[in-house]
Structure formats: structure tokens, C-alpha cells
Amino acid sequence: MIKYVNSIENINEDNIKGFFVGWANPPSSKKHLEILKGSTYFWLAVDEGKGKVVGFITAISDKIVSSYITFLEVLPEYRNIGIGTELFKRMKGTLENYYMIDLICDEKLVGFYRKFDMFKSQGMIIRNLKKQSGE
Template identity: 55%
Template sequence: MEYTTSLEGIKPEMLKGFFVDWPSPPSAETHLDILNGSYTRVLAVDQENNQVVGFITAVSDGILSAYIPLLEVLPDYQNRGIGRELVQRMLKELEDFYMIDLLCDKNLQPYYEKLGMTKVQGMCVRNYEHQSGR
């Protein structure tokens, strides 16, 4: 498994199968746009299959705060430590920021606590009609 922050050589066809269980998932082309538009990202690439199998993104003001909106590992690659590695690498990328925030469902909070994050309360708005991104 190769981990990279670079998008060099990453093509939409390498991003198939993500956004599992989303009713209106972004296309692979939009997914690549999301990765390009992120402040930083870390990808897990299965070099044998030339496939991105996991990714995490961050958006930031570049000074004080960063937010981690997306983390996903393809179902066939889960439970192999890839998600943990992606989070750890992202936290390393963002270690100079004061705030690193992430929102997740309640059932995922123990996972992130094991990775050093602290449970806090938050609020959000979801515009599901824009879920596909385009």
C-alpha cells in the first residue's frame, strides 16, 4: 500500500466505489475535483490494482483551523488499518494548527477517540439536494 498526498497520476477511473450508501454520490470526476480542492489530502493506493482504496481530506484557512470532512476506505479494504493510517498521516499534516475538527456519527466517535481525538458537541446543516456535488 502506498500513501500519498500527491494527486499526480490520479485519474477518475482510480476513484470508483467510494461514497458507499450515499443516495446521491459524487461522480468519480467530482471526487477528483474534491481532492484537488482540498487544503490537503492523503490517499491510500493499492499499486497492484492501480486503485485508490482510501482517502481523507482537510479544508483549512491555512493558519489556525482545519476541518476533516471526508474519510473513506473501500469496503474490501476495511479492517486492515488503512483508515487509522490515513487519520494519523492527516493529523501529522495538520499538527501545526490550533483546531482540527471532525464531525461524525455517534457510533464512530470511539474510533476517533482511539486515534487521539476528543469528543465535543457540534452543529451542522445538511443540504441533501446538493449531496452529489453537482
């Protein structure tokens, strides 16, 4: 059974592994916990039977009008069973009073986010690959 929580109680480096799929230099589990702690909001999907985090979503905000969803990821073996959808619905509910809910995604994910009344826009990014570090 999948449980959705917005607390890191009982979450540790051992039960939050395998994320940041496809990254050249993914953050370590320790850094992942720091990301959760540093986020304004987050939700986790936890497989209660296995005691491990299988999905997460994070957002940062000015807590007045704007919010930015920074990550939404589900472990590969748990995809396509509604976990990402449920995580996004929970975060959208958390952010419902903000004027702006923004995110950047790959083109192949545009259809997923359109299901939640999001629309395509333009943006600019910098990726400081030299600064990215697993530790």
C-alpha cells in the first residue's frame, strides 16, 4: 500500500534511494534529504510494505503569490500506477491559493501536466553542471 506524507519522520538515507534517474551526477541520498528539508513544501509516496520512499514532489515558494515545483519523480518500478498523479494532485492542493504555480519539464511530459490545467509557456534556464555534486 502506498501512503502519502509530507513529513520526513522515519525517512533516512537507506529508504530514499534510486532517485534522480538519468542524471549524470545524481545527488546522494544525504543530499536528497537536504533537498526535502530545504523545500517550502513536499510530499512523499511511501511503500508501507517495503518501508521505502517510491516517489516525491517538491516546491519552493515566496509564501505570498508564487510557487515553483522543483521535482516530481517516481521510481521506475513504481511508474504508471498513479503515484505521480496523486503526488501532483496533493501538491496542487497545497499550492491552490498561490497566483503562480510554475514548473519546467521535458517536452514528453507536457501532456501529463496538461491534465492538471497547466499550460505550456516559455522559460529560460542555466544548468551549472560543474556545481552539481552527489555529495
